Amino acid sequence: MFEYKFVKIEFKKISGKPKEDYQEVIKSHAEQGWRFVQIFSPDSVTSGVAVGSYYDLIFERPVQK
Template sequence: MSTMRRRPKEDYQQIIHDYAKEGLKFIQIFAPSINGYGAAAYFEMIFERDA
């Protein structure tokens, strides 16, 4: 994430769409750590696929 613009480096919405095309279902996104500016240092995305 850019600390100046406060936007993710990658388009997470596009990542969700790309994984959906592969049959994965988006479950959750969360930010497990916070950097010095109070913003998330990174995001974790959880997907699932039918067995």
């Protein structure tokens, strides 16, 4: 059995760049025993253009008993 963790990294409104370095977030979680599973960037439609506003990082690890 696994437990899952979802980490949201929002983009800066002006530049559209992530507020945090997602690679550093992944490394930090790996040191804590989390396995990176997927990065997901859902679209939101603005003025007829699909633009992502954040990343969702998905991690898993075995349930610790």
